[in-house]
Amino acid sequence: MEIGQYFKPNQKKIAKLNDNDWRIALKKCKEHIRYRLFQKTLYGAHTSSNLGKDPFQYYMDIACDKILFGDWEWQDKFGLAEQLIRIINSYISKEVDKYTTNKEESIKYVDIEDEFYQTPYEESDNIQENEYSSRLNTIDMAVRGDIELEILWEAIKEGKKRVEIAELLEVDSRRIDKLREKLAFKVKQIKKLEK
C-alpha cells in the first residue's frame, strides 16, 4: 500500500464526510457510469469479462483509491461526486482508447457539463443498425401518449440541455429531473415486458 502526494489534503476533506455523503456520491457515480458506458460504446470495452470485474466496481475502485490514497488531487472547487465523476470519465476514455486504438489519452480538464454530451465511438454498421434502432424504439414507446415526455424526448433529440428543456416546458429544472426518472422508469417497464 503506497500513498500519493495528495494523501494529506485529500484525507482532511475525507475526514469531514459522513456515510450519507458517501452514499450520495456513490449513487450518483453508479448512475453516471451506467449512462456513460451506454453513451460511449455498445460493445465490449467495458464488459465484466474484459475489465475483470463488474464495471461499477472496476471504475469506482479506481476513482475512490485515487482519492483515498492521494494519487489524484481532490480539488477544493469540486464536491465528492464531481471529483469522482471526473476521474471515472478519464478512466472510461482511457479504457475505450486502449480497446480501440491501444492509445493512452492524457488527462484533460474540461467543463463537466460539456463532458456529458459526447458522441460515442464509431462501431460496425451491423451493431449500430440493430442496437441503436432497438434502443430508440424503446424510448419512442416509453414517451408515447405522455405529452410532457414526448416534448422532452423531442428536445433531447434536438440536443437541448436540461436548463433549455426546463425553459421550453416552462417548468423548474427539478421537474425535468422528475421527468427523467419517469422516462427511466417507463423504459425499465418496457424492457421487463420484452424479456
Next chain:
Amino acid sequence: MKNHKQRENLSNLYGFFMESNFHRSDEDVLSQLEEQPDIQIEDFLSQIKKKQVRLKALKNKLFFEYVNDKLTEIRQKGLEELRKIIPSNEQIEFAPLFSKYQELSESDYHDIVEDQDFLKLMEYLQDKEEE
C-alpha cells in the same frame, strides 16, 4: 446518415441523463436509497471504511517513522536548530515546548515523544516539508 442521426439521438439522451443525475439534490438521492436500498453501494461503502482503517494505521506508522528520524536529528543538532526553520510569527505556539526542553537530557528524549506539544510540532514540521 441514418445511423449517424440515431447515434446522435442516443448520445444526447445519455448526456441528458448524466446531466440530470449530476444535478440531483442530496435529499432526492437519499430518499431514493431509503425506498430502494442499494446493496452494491452499501458493500462499496464498507470496502471504503476498511481501506480507511488500513490507511489510518499506515499514516500513524509513517508519522512515527518521521518522529524517530527527527529525534535522531535533534540528538545531533539540538532542539534549538529546529526553532530556526520555523518563521518567527509561528514560533509562539511552540514557545513552551522550546523553553521546557532547552537542555535535553537522556531521560528527556524518552519523555519528549509522549509530549503532546512535541507531537504537534512534529505534525507542523511534516506538513511544512510536504508543502
